[in-house]
Amino acid sequence: MTEQRTARPIRSVAIIGGGAAGWMSAAAISKMFGRTVDVVLVESEEIGLIGVGEATVPHLSAFNRLLEIDEAEFVRQTQGSFKLGIQFNDWGQIGDSYIHGFGTIGRDVGMLPFHQYWLKARAEGRGGDIGRYSLNTVAAPLGKFMASASDAPPNSPLAEIAYAYHFDAVLYARFLRRRAEAQGVRRVEGKVVAVHRGGTRGFVETVQLETGERIGADLFLDCTGFRALLIGDALDVGFDDWSQWLPCDRALAVPCEKVGPPTPYTRSTAREAGWQWRIPLQHRTGNGYVYSSRFTSDERAADLLMRNLDGKPLADPKPLRFTSGMRRRLWDRNVVAVGLAGGFLEPLESTAIYLIQAGINRLMQLFPDSDCDPALQTSYNAQSAFEYERIRDFLILHYHVTQRTDSDFWTYVRTMAVPDTLRHVIDLFVANGQFFRSGTEMFGLTSWVQVMLGQGLYPQSHHPAVDWVAPADLHALVDHVEKVVASNVSLMPAHEQFIARCCAASAGRAS
Template sequence: MPIQQSGQPIQSVVIIGGGSAGWMAAAALSKSFGHSLDVRLVESEEIGIIGVGEATVPHLSLFNRLLEIDEGEFIRQTQGTFKLGIQFNDWGKMGDSYIHGFGTIGRDLGLLPFHQYWLKARAEGRAKDISAYSLNTLAAPLGKFMVAPHDAPPNTPIAEIAYAYQFDAVRYAHFLRKRAEMQGVQRTEGKVVGVNQNSETGFVDSVRLERGELIAGDLFIDCTGFRALLIEDTLKVGFEDWLHWLPVDRALAIPCQKVGPITPFTRSTARTAGWQWRIPLQHRTGNGHVYSSQFMSDDAATDLLLKNLDGRPLADPLPVRFRAGKRRKLWDKNVVALGLAGGFLEPLESTAIYLVQSGINRLMSLFPRADFDPALQGTYNAQAQFEYERIRDFIILHYHATTRDDSDFWNYVRTMPIPDSLKAYVDLFAAGGQFFRNGTEMFGLTSWVQVMLGQGIMPRSYHPAVDWVREADTLALVDHVEKVVASNVGLMPRHDDFIARHCAASPN
């Protein structure tokens, strides 16, 4: 029997907004669907893009692979650097420092992950800090970096090195724009001032530009940033507010002169009412102070930021206001929201660009026909909800698991009620060091274990099966991993040297 098609194929997609979200969507859709789909992007230079968002997670390399982006060219064009993880200073308590590194911790043995054996060895005073057992956490503070060499012996830490990128967000949008336009995306300059909806269905038929032009489409992607022009202003889907769990709601971003070697990691230093980021690029260092307006004034936040730059400021601080949370639906009718239009979890774990990427992947997998079968939308929204909530919990963990009591802000976040879903993770880990990844949630064992330990949650015990292994074998495993990781790191070049050799950008 022939397949009955329930709707005509979609022929045109209109993306409103040309920040990272808009151009990522344009580049991915035009690459994947080719000329069978007419992709148009409308953006307004007068409004501009947010232009912050310089640190990423390793998943971006998959997106780059989809677009067949050459890594060296990408790094050069965006003044990019490599990121092995995030260094968290003063988070668990003042004076603490740990790295949430990408990749793996040690080598698993039998059914159990490495950190279980480490817990036992540590309890007996026979193990170092957990950072000694991961390539990323050992190499990062030493300023070392390399990509896996083609001839690296398999199953060695260096063969499995995991890394992300740090880049200039404005250059990133330009870089993607060039590719998208080459792939056939049509860009229209102009400000959208009106939205026309079908009187019966409420679907968006077209948008109206300030100069009067109407742009019609089958599917609209709202990438208008915090304005959320289609998904909220027009469709009014509502916002799920998570400010009570993530009270930081303002940021000041400022670039400063680069001083010293380029660190292969992002730094997050906890401050009185929030935290400060430091993201090294080739031509400058990006900085920002993220804080809660309930607990700190804008002036005090500015002073604190300016006092804590490592080089001369290169601009005035750029203020940004936001609210943690997400739209109740990221897909409604024929509108899908990506990027800041869909929601925002503060930048502590550099997850916003990842959420754009994963939204694009999800949209491509669930790509509708012109009848917009509600099952597709329902699945999309449920998966996005799950993904946001899991990341939300991971970020809240950093504020919850702390002993800091030196300000009203820290007293609030330390004692606030947390989501039950996060409490279950913390309780499980605190008991026996266990972690179970929930389905497809973004952060896995390495991330949760490193951050829980780094924030001061030390399990009371370890998995009983560790005792089924002879003690001498457990200690030998822990000792062996430490030596292998150290010897691999010993072979790595300095991050600066690696960049200079393979992907140095031109100076401006």
């Protein structure tokens, strides 16, 4: 017989930190549990937010639906634009370009994914670039965008278009703050200077502000960014450092004037010691150089970034430092770390906001009583570690599978030993193009396959079952998919037109 537990329900949650992690948590928890749980958020204007984090992945729309956020309103208020994928330039080799588009590649037939048929067609000199079979990948460089057409037939690629958003990070936090406060979240301005613990399990009982005021709660969310005040400083939970595989540890971020219509994709251009991002918004373009301090200097990085902007800079470059990796436990005692306090995987695939969202969802699913049952924590921590590690491997793939030899940085990442889990994915793909999504890992077949091929990793063969298909049928399939994609893209409006029609921001609203 299991013992009857006597813990009382959680009545109060204190969120420490008001960046994207803090306000996303506040908005979601107050929406789901607001009737029974008091939510307070403490933030310090003096410390401010990190202020980057402007590109997302498609999962964010599920978070918006949970919060009943109107998409047009959200895009308008955050100066947002739409993202069909990421264009990777100069990654496999200087001069290469490919797009990691969201959505699907072609049409799966029988038990096999489309790319298996394409591999054979290509070997026979028939198939074009894999990007030609993805709506997102064809539409993005043409500057086309639309949301899914509700009146399209169900098997039309226009019926379900996978897309994400770009937005102004500061406006996003403000947008969420308004929603959270409207849902009853109490905001406290102030700097936390001490964390007080007690009880038999060393739970955090209160945080103390500079003014002397103490804020207590049953459950604390550490959303203090890289400072990690609770999970790191107070609870001393260690950090797994993954910089041997992801050596970029610094960034310079700078906005510039926009010089044309916003592109419906993020751009990532590989540079001598890292890569440069370009994120188009309605009112400006966000840029940054993510680099490894082991392989270049801050001065050289700043010079390279400023020489490669496509518009007039609107500020001085803002320096940021980080280490890719994660806390050994994201949930410890009655503290859950959300956002940068818990870990960071460099921004190559725009996954940090997704990880915040996933952490909040997981917490809501495993929402504890006030005793914070260790079984719930174990599950939370194991699921989080799995998710981080699989994304980590996906990021490492971009660096490792390269033919670049033009700098010490590229030589290092090309020749480094990679985690066994990634080695296995690469070996499997090289053998005959197979990819299996591991459990609930975030990136699926479309993403892995596009990046492996885009980086120049081609399988030696294809699945044997493809040989059972008559060559004429195989070629007809590949040609048909290409035509369907092209004809549907031709029906899509320009991204700029779409924004103007549904969600143009007012001119004055800027961060």
